[in-house]
Structures are given as C-alpha cells and as structure tokens.
Amino acid sequence: MKTILQIDASARVTRSLSRGLTTAFVEHWQKTRPHDTWLKRDVGLNPPSAISEDWIAAAFKPDDQRTPEHVAALQESDELLAELEPADVIVIGTPMYNYSMPSALKAWIDQVIRIGRTFSFDLTRGEQPVEPIQTGKILVILTASGEGGFEVGGVHAAQNHLDTAIVTASRLLGVSEHHVIRVEYQEFGGDRHQQSIKAAHAAIPKLVQQLNHKLGI
Ligand SMILES: Cc1cc2nc3c(=O)[nH]c(=O)nc-3n(C[C@H](O)[C@H](O)[C@H](O)COP(=O)(O)O)c2cc1C
Incomplete structure (x- = not known):
C-alpha cells in the first residue's frame, strides 16, 4: 500500500482545469490501486500562512531548546509535514499565475521545507551543504495556463517559473523523480x-499505468 498526497492550488473551484486534471488522476489511480491512502490538501481554498520571523527562529532552534511559543509557531508546518512525510507520490494540480505558482502553493512549500525535517545543512559537505533527508518520492505536476509553449524548447520556455520552480524545490521534499x-x-x-x-487527459492514464508498474502493480 502506498500513500499519495494530492495538493490542489487553483483559487477556482468551478471551471478549474488543473482540478480537472487531479480529479482524473485520482479516478484512474483508484481504479487500479483502490487500497492506497489518499491525503488531500487544498491550498487553493485554504492557503497556508506565510512564514514569519517567529517561524524562522523556531525552525532553526534545536528541538530540545524550543519554547512553547516556538512549538506554536511551527504547529501549521508540523501538520503539513505529517501529510508530506509518509507520501510516496505527491500530485500537485496548479495553475500558472503571473508566470509562476500561486502564492498559496509557495506558502505550502515554505511551510514544509524545514531544516532537520526535510533537509540537513552541513558546511563540511563543501559546495552541496543542503541535502534532502528523504528520497525516492515521485512528484506529478498537473498544470493549467492561459498561454502555451512553456515546455522545454517551447516559445515561452524562458517565462516558465511554475513547474521548473516546483521541481527545483522538490528535491528538498524528498522527490527523486518528476512528471509534468x-x-x-x-x-x-x-x-x-x-x-x-x-492530450493531457490522454496522458494521465498512461502515466498512472507507468507509475503503477513501477510501484508494483
Ligand atoms: C491571477 C491570474 C494570473 C494568471 N497568470 C498567467 C500567466 O502568467 N501565464 C499564463 O499563461 N496564464 C496565466 N493565467 C491563466 C491561468 O493560468 C489559466 O486560467 C488556468 O486555466 C488557471 O488554472 P485553473 O483552470 O486550474 O483555475 C492567470 C490567471 C489568473 C487568474
């Protein structure tokens, strides 16, 4: 049995194309793997808080030196990490807003990437001091945009700061493989x-089959 974390980031509920993609992905997945655990986090409807000075101070305090205020500042992050850490597959449905990700999705990323939880920092490692704590997660990014040509080699590839930014950050979430x-x-x-x-809806069952095969179905 695997755990899948589904994240929806569109501010729209009706007519959302990215939500249509995550819904299709769930439907295809559950047909072949009905016993997997699905966790859903709707950051589009319930945006996580932006991190604050208190949050940063708390995150960089060792566990055993945290005050009740530090613990409180990290409570939301702890809740979100409790969903991320067991996830084998992360499925993110997201619109492109202003060439990048919605601020609610960025807030989620800022809440969950945390020293001592998702990454370690060690200057003795030279030019690569930041290392993920977990590895092996699979990331599926399902996007919707108003324009097109954002793929590698596309006419607007240089303006794509959506999936590219998510993929860069995802290494510190424990992601080793991604699909867009x-x-x-x-x-x-x-x-x-x-x-x-x-084309996107035709690609979904193929990707589900590919991942199911990899995960042992
Ligand atoms: C606030 C806002 C900003 C947007 N910025 C862009 C953009 O920079 N580039 C683009 O191609 N589309 C942009 N769009 C269009 C959306 O990406 C498009 O409508 C997409 O379908 C939204 O996702 P959804 O259907 O899941 O809600 C923007 C839409 C909104 C509402």
Whole structure:
C-alpha cells in the first residue's frame, strides 16, 4: 500500500482545469490501486500562512531548546509535514499565475521545507551543504495556463517559473523523480486549447499505468 498526497492550488473551484486534471488522476489511480491512502490538501481554498520571523527562529532552534511559543509557531508546518512525510507520490494540480505558482502553493512549500525535517545543512559537505533527508518520492505536476509553449524548447520556455520552480524545490521534499502534464492556451480557447485538454487527459492514464508498474502493480 502506498500513500499519495494530492495538493490542489487553483483559487477556482468551478471551471478549474488543473482540478480537472487531479480529479482524473485520482479516478484512474483508484481504479487500479483502490487500497492506497489518499491525503488531500487544498491550498487553493485554504492557503497556508506565510512564514514569519517567529517561524524562522523556531525552525532553526534545536528541538530540545524550543519554547512553547516556538512549538506554536511551527504547529501549521508540523501538520503539513505529517501529510508530506509518509507520501510516496505527491500530485500537485496548479495553475500558472503571473508566470509562476500561486502564492498559496509557495506558502505550502515554505511551510514544509524545514531544516532537520526535510533537509540537513552541513558546511563540511563543501559546495552541496543542503541535502534532502528523504528520497525516492515521485512528484506529478498537473498544470493549467492561459498561454502555451512553456515546455522545454517551447516559445515561452524562458517565462516558465511554475513547474521548473516546483521541481527545483522538490528535491528538498524528498522527490527523486518528476512528471509534468500541462493544459495550455486556456485564455485563447479554440482547437489548440481543446487539443491540449485532450492530450493531457490522454496522458494521465498512461502515466498512472507507468507509475503503477513501477510501484508494483
Ligand atoms: C491571477 C491570474 C494570473 C494568471 N497568470 C498567467 C500567466 O502568467 N501565464 C499564463 O499563461 N496564464 C496565466 N493565467 C491563466 C491561468 O493560468 C489559466 O486560467 C488556468 O486555466 C488557471 O488554472 P485553473 O483552470 O486550474 O483555475 C492567470 C490567471 C489568473 C487568474
């Protein structure tokens, strides 16, 4: 049995294309692996708090030196980490907002990447002092954007600070493998957009099958 953490980041509930992708992913997954544990975190509807000076001070205090105030400052982070740490697969459904991720998703990332919990820091390791504590997680990023061409080699690849930023940060979440499926051209509509939706929804069962095979189904 595996644990999957689903994160939805769109501020829209109705008409959200990224939520449509996560829903399709869950449906396909549960058909073949009905006994896996699904954890859902809706940061689009319930954005995590931005980290604060108190949060940073608390995070960098060793566990045994934390005051009740430090413990309180990290409570939300602890709750989010309790969902992240057991996850074998992380599925993130996210829109592109202003060429990057929604602030609610960035707040989640800032809450969960934590010294001593998701990464260690050791200057004796030279140029790579930051190392993840966990490894082997699989990340699936399901995106929706108004324009298109954000893939590697695409006309807008240089403006893509969405999946690229998530993938960079995900190493410190314990991710060792990632996959990206995109719906594009939402703002343009038309055939190109419809084709993009069709291609993304066709890619989902294939990816589910590939991952199920890898995880032992
Ligand atoms: C506040 C806001 C900012 C956006 N910024 C971009 C952008 O920078 N690039 C882009 O291609 N689309 C942008 N879009 C379009 C969305 O990415 C697109 O509508 C997508 O379908 C939203 O995801 P959802 O359908 O899951 O809600 C933006 C939309 C909103 C509401």
